[in-house]
Amino acid sequence: MTKAGSDSHGTQLFQNTDTNDSSNIDTDSQSTVDEKKEESISSTELKWELYQLAASFDRGFAATPKARKEANEIIEQLAAINPTKHAAAGIDGDDVGEDDVPLRAIWRMIWTSAFDVVSLGASPIAAPSAIYQVITDPPIATNIIDFIPRAQTFFPSSSVPSSLLRAEVTTRASSRSGAPNRVGLVFEGVKLQPVEFLGQKVDNLPPLTVDLTWQQSLIEQVANFVPGLEDFSSDGKDSKDSPGYFDVEYLDDELLIIRQQAPGGRFCLVKVESYEP
Numbered sequence: 001m002t003k004a005g006s007d008s009h010g011t012q013l014f015q016n017t018d019t020n021d022s023s024n025i026d027t028d029s030q031s032t033v034d035e036k037k038e039e040s041i042s043s044t045e046l047k048w049e050l051y052q053l054a055a056s057f058d059r060g061f062a063a064t065p066k067a068r069k070e071a072n073e074i075i076e077q078l079a080a081i082n083p084t085k086h087a088a089a090g091i092d093g094d095d096v097g098e099d100d101v102p103l104r105a106i107w108r109m110i111w112t113s114a115f116d117v118v119s120l121g122a123s124p125i126a127a128p129s130a131i132y133q134v135i136t137d138p139p140i141a142t143n144i145i146d147f148i149p150r151a152q153t154f155f156p157s158s159s160v161p162s163s164l165l166r167a168e169v170t171t172r173a174s175s176r177s178g179a180p181n182r183v184g185l186v187f188e189g190v191k192l193q194p195v196e197f198l199g200q201k202v203d204n205l206p207p208l209t210v211d212l213t214w215q216q217s218l219i220e221q222v223a224n225f226v227p228g229l230e231d232f233s234s235d236g237k238d239s240k241d242s243p244g245y246f247d248v249e250y251l252d253d254e255l256l257i258i259r260q261q262a263p264g265g266r267f268c269l270v271k272v273e274s275y276e277p
Contacts, residue, residue: 042081043078043081043252046074047078047255050071050074050078050268059110059112060112061121068113071111075257078249082250084181084248088180088181088182088183089101089102091103091135091174091175092139093137093138093140102251103135103138103256104135105136105256106134106135106273107132107133107134107256107269107270108130109131109267109268110268110269111266113266114265115265123150125149126149127147127153128146129146129148129164130144131143131146132144138173140170140171141171141173141185142169142171143168143169144169145166145167146164146165147165161199162196162198163199164196164277165194166192166193166194167190167191168190168191169187171185171187173185179240179247181249182246182247183246184242184245187212188212189211190209191207194207195277244261247261253271254270256269257269
């Protein structure tokens with residue numbers, strides 16, 4: 001009788017312990033869900049603030065020092081909750097599925113603090129229109145800048161025939177060992193293509209192209225004889241700190257934020273369906 005009572009009591013203890021463990025698991029799971037929900041709400045609010053700044057200050061071209069500071073603070077907060085831990089996955093063009101390349105998309109710039117791009121807005125002749133980064137066929141990444149006549153921005157579109165010149169800079173992207181969110185870039189070519197002139201399509205005209213691959217070939221030939229050039233060769237380009245790269249600070253299914261190595265500056269881009277002018 002005593003043994004049976006002990007067994008019964010032991011069973012009861014086991015059942016209570018099991019119930020407590022289950023309760024702990026449920027609590028932990030709920031806590032994880034709550035944290036993810038809070039992060040989602042936080043990122044949504046931060047992105048909305050960033051979009052408002054971008055719209056108010058012409059993508060950074062008309063940004064005041066205060067606006068740039070506010071944008072940097074928002075970006076740093078987003079970077080702290082970046083949901084993508086390996087943004088460079090598949091960027092080398094390996095045989096992977098489309099969903100295995102987080103950066104694969106058409107991205108349109110909404111904000112920048114990069115001087116080499118912001119300075120384009122100072123031209124009295126041409127104004128930068130849409131700016132894209134197209135990564136639909138890794139490892140090729142193409143930067144596109146559309147230019148329109150400065151005078152065209154002063155008048156209603158109905159009163160001035162439109163003109164547009166498209167500049168495309170082709171680069172070859174690569175991952176960097178030891179830096180899962182770093183993407184290396186090697187410039188391969190530049191193309192200037194007239195698209196529209198005074199309201200008439202002229203995209204059938206031959207583009208002006210410049211091939212930059214010969215520079216890489218020259219570097220390959222002399223890298224073994226000139227100290228310091230090895231980092232610029234194909235043998236050294238996979239090194240974490242080799243020149244020519246950008247770091248992904250934030251990436252989700254609608255927003256990409258990158259920081260370029262040199263001359264520095266950040267770019268915020270949103271995912272779009274097309275880059276047609």
